[in-house]
Each structure stands twice: as C-alpha cells, then as structure tokens.
Amino acid sequence: MTDEKLLQKLSEYERKRFAYTHASGIMYYDGDTVAPPGSYLVRGDTMGELAMLSYKLSTGKRFEDMLGELIARKENFDAVTKRKIELLKRDYDEIKNVPAREYADYARLLVESMNAWREAKKNNSFETFLPFLTRVFETVKRFARYMAPDSDPYDTMLDRYEKGLTVKACDGFFGKLRARLVPLAAEIAPRYENVDDSAFRGCYPAALQREFSEYLMGVMGLDRERCIIGETEHPFTTNFSKYDVRITTHYYEDSPVSSMYSVIHEGGHALYELGVGDDITLGICGGGVSMAIHESQSRFYENIIGRSREFTAMILPYLRKQFAPRLDGVTPEEFWRVVTVVKPSLIRTEADEVTYALHVMVRYELEKQIVAGNLKVKDLPGEWNRLYREYLGVDVPRDSEGVLQDMHWADGNVGYFPSYAIGSAYGAQFLREMQKDIDVWGGVSKGDLTEINGWLCDRIWKYGQLRDPGELFESICGPLDPDVFIDYLAGRYGV
Ligand SMILES: [Zn+2]
Incomplete structure (x- = not known):
C-alpha cells in the first residue's frame, strides 16, 4: 500500500468515527433536553448499539492493520498526521482490553443510571440510586484495570480527563x-x-x-x-x-x-x-x-x-x-x-x-x-x-x-x-x-x-x-x- 492510500484509509476511518460520535452526541443532547422521559429505555439500546459500532471501528482487525502501518511509517508524514497516530495509539491502548460486550453494556448502564439519578434527586432518595451508582463505580474501576493493569485505577481515571494528571x-x-x-x-x-x-x-x-x-x-x-x-x-x-x-x-x-x-x-x-x-x-x-x-x-x-x-x-x-x-x-x-x-x-x-x-x-x-x-x-x-x-x-x-x-x-x-x-x-x-x-x-x-x-x-x-x-x-x-x-x-x- 502506498502512503497516499494509507492516508486515504485514515480519513475514511475519521469520517466514520465522526459520524458515530455525532449520532450518539445528538441522542445525548436530545435525551437531556426535549426527549420524553419514557424514551430512555429505547435510547439506551440505540446508544449501546452505537457504542458497539464505535468499539468495532476502533479495535477490529482492519483498524489494527491500519494503525500498525501508520506507526511503521510515521516518519513519512506531517506533524498533524503524526499527532493523529499518537492519539489513535493512545485510544487503542485504552480500549483494546475492554471486552466488546462490556463496552456496550456500559453505554446502556449509563442511560439507566442517569434516569435513576434524575428520579432519585427529584424524590430525595439515595437508596433507589444506590444499585446503579454501585454498578457504575464497579464498572469504571474494572475498565481502569483493563486500560492500565499496572497503574493505580484512580490515576488512570484522572489521566483520561487530564493527560498526565495523577493522585x-x-x-x-x-x-x-x-x-x-x-x-x-x-x-x-x-x-x-x-x-x-x-x-x-x-x-x-x-x-x-x-x-x-x-x-x-x-x-x-x-x-x-x-x-x-x-x-x-x-x-x-x-x-x-x-x-x-x-x-x-x-x-x-x-x-x-x-x-x-x-x-x-x-x-x-x-x-x-x-x-x-x-x-x-x-x-x-x-x-x-x-x-x-x-x-x-x-x-x-x-x-x-x-x-x-x-x-x-x-x-x-x-x-x-x-x-x-x-x-x-x-x-x-x-x-x-x-x-x-x-x-x-x-x-x-x-x-x-x-x-x-x-x-x-x-x-x-x-x-x-x-x-x-x-x-x-x-x-x-x-x-x-x-x-x-x-x-x-x-x-x-x-x-x-x-x-x-x-x-x-x-x-x-x-x-x-x-x-x-x-x-x-x-x-x-x-x-x-x-x-x-x-x-x-x-x-x-x-x-x-x-x-x-x-x-x-x-x-x-x-x-x-x-x-x-x-x-x-x-x-x-x-x-x-x-x-x-x-x-x-x-x-x-x-x-
Ligand atoms: Zn463547565
């Protein structure tokens, strides 16, 4: 494959990735502003499917081959492309050890958990939110271990929001x-x-x-x-x-x-x-x-x-x-x-x-x-x-x-x-x-x-x-x- 063809593949990947993020982002915005409250269960399934598509796009064999090629030829490219390769590698290392099913389940859990939180806050009832919150904390902790098995899980979480930040x-x-x-x-x-x-x-x-x-x-x-x-x-x-x-x-x-x-x-x-x-x-x-x-x-x-x-x-x-x-x-x-x-x-x-x-x-x-x-x-x-x-x-x-x-x-x-x-x-x-x-x-x-x-x-x-x-x-x-x-x-x- 020529460098040109490889860059073409990269831009196709970027277009798809953008489309999935765009779609789930619109649903998130809609869910929090104008969607009827009862829509949350169906939205959870759709967000789960979109999360699954994103996951496959950024972890599958095709992606791994492309990333491998990009890394091998990194020196041939301009500064922006080099940075893209660096960010892709970072994202991939984070996500690659998270099982696909857990990734999609987590997207569903968050929709349910947000709904439970809204209700709990309205009714001043921490007990009804507790099972969801417990699962969220368990999941983010498990994911942090998948992402960086040798690091303190909270360091890994901080780093996801602010690169390099530690406890x-x-x-x-x-x-x-x-x-x-x-x-x-x-x-x-x-x-x-x-x-x-x-x-x-x-x-x-x-x-x-x-x-x-x-x-x-x-x-x-x-x-x-x-x-x-x-x-x-x-x-x-x-x-x-x-x-x-x-x-x-x-x-x-x-x-x-x-x-x-x-x-x-x-x-x-x-x-x-x-x-x-x-x-x-x-x-x-x-x-x-x-x-x-x-x-x-x-x-x-x-x-x-x-x-x-x-x-x-x-x-x-x-x-x-x-x-x-x-x-x-x-x-x-x-x-x-x-x-x-x-x-x-x-x-x-x-x-x-x-x-x-x-x-x-x-x-x-x-x-x-x-x-x-x-x-x-x-x-x-x-x-x-x-x-x-x-x-x-x-x-x-x-x-x-x-x-x-x-x-x-x-x-x-x-x-x-x-x-x-x-x-x-x-x-x-x-x-x-x-x-x-x-x-x-x-x-x-x-x-x-x-x-x-x-x-x-x-x-x-x-x-x-x-x-x-x-x-x-x-x-x-x-x-x-x-x-x-x-x-x-x-x-x-x-x-
Ligand atoms: Zn703010």
Missing part, C-alpha cells in the same frame, strides 16, 4: 489550595453578610430571560449560525465540531442571575469549540483537548470576566431596560456585590468563586476513597455530609442538596471533578499572561471581547487536540501554580 499531583494541588482558601473564605464571607439581593428575586419571566441569554451570547461573540441554546435541568455544552455547538441553561423565574452565569459559563465552553482550527475540526485532533483546559475557558468567562466590576457595570443598563422597572434603583456596585457574594453553601454549581474549589475537594476525596476501596458507595451520603461540615462549615439537610446534586457520577465521570478546580487555577494564570499583551478590562468595559477571544483562540482554541494539555498550558504560562489563583482571588476581593 500525587492532585493531592499537592488541593493541599496548597485548601491551606490558603479556607482562611481566605472565612475572611471575606462576613463582609457579604448584609448584601441585599431582593431586587434580583421575585418574578423574572423565562421569556424575558431567554432574550437576555441571546444578548449575552451576542456580547460573548458566539456565532449563532453555529451555536444554539437549549434548556435542561443541569446546563451543559455539547459539540459535534466547530460547525455545531449546543449550549444549555435552566431558567429560574425567581433568579435571573442563575441562568446568566450558566449561559456565560457554557458560552465559554462553546467559544473554545467554535475556535478549533478549520483543518482539524472534523478529525481525530478536533475538539477541546481536556476537561481542565475546557473548564479554564468556561470558568474564565464566567468568573474572571463575568464577575468583574467592568463586565457587571457594562451589562447593567441592558438589565435595567430588559427587566424594567425592577432594577431601576440598583447601582453598579450593588449589582457587583450581589454576583460576587462569598458564602459557604450546599450547591457546587451555584457556589462563589472563592469556596467553589472546596466543593470540588469534597468530591475528589470521596471518589478517590471509593476507587481505593476505602469507602463503600452506600456510605457516600454520610461522608459527603461530614466533609461539607469540615471544609465548608455547612450542614446538608437532604441528599438531593448533597450527594445527589451532580450528574457526573451517574454518567460515569469519575476522575472529572478535579478538572474544575485545576481549570480555575489555569484561568487565573491565563489572565496574568493576557494582561501583558492586551487591555483586558478596557475591552470588557466597552462590551467588546474581540481581543480577548482572539488572544485565547491564537494560543489555545485553534490547536484543538494538537498538543497535550500540560504542554499547551506550560507553553503559555509556565508551570501550574495555585498561588497565582489565590492571589487573583485575594486581589479581586481586596484582601
């Missing part, structure tokens, strides 16, 4: 954060005890909030030809290439601020996906490179930009007009204080910038202990509540506001949570570098994020998966340093 690195990172964050939160929180947010409570009709979402997406520079917004219980972003990115939000009619920050957060994820280079978006190197880099973008927009004095002052006139006359008497400073309140609380997604990482630490400790076999899944609620008291000083009144609040474990995402805190820390270091090059706050004050988007696109978005996350980050900022993140927080709150 040791996480322990160091979180240890440093905790030491400075807990006293910082304790120092700042009392200043916000008397914040009056009553103007932002009451009736904010969903219809008006939908228009507000459109406005925010416009400010962020999201291309509406390629990005839409839907509604769901738990906001997320899904992408099928830079040509189709879907964000979601949830409207609470008594609080416009909740959806506002969901839209900005998910909009940050979407910008990243929309900015991937044209030449790589449909192939193996398309899409964001890791969860932590992804969260560094979403949390950068949500917090660093979205909760800045400049941003809140810039959008207040629109809010006053859109929701007139409720906000007529609100000053920029009052608005800023409402959206930057620091208060230890129960719900991670609603947490402030300072205490957020403590919520993540609770989940990190718990999943680490479960995977190590030191904690039983049935004992999760008790441990959850204990750690919330220890790290955040709050009592959890019921599991729906405690251990049942997040979808991640139900969806098999064990090893994902640390990405949120690491992403926040990445974001602070990106800001530090960005400020050396452009007038960040001047742009935000004018409602013009073009320069910021351009800076991020040039250094991060356009590369898709061409570089590993650690390498990409260090090429821009040098080593990860949690102190930069804490210093940024201290600066924002004038401590």
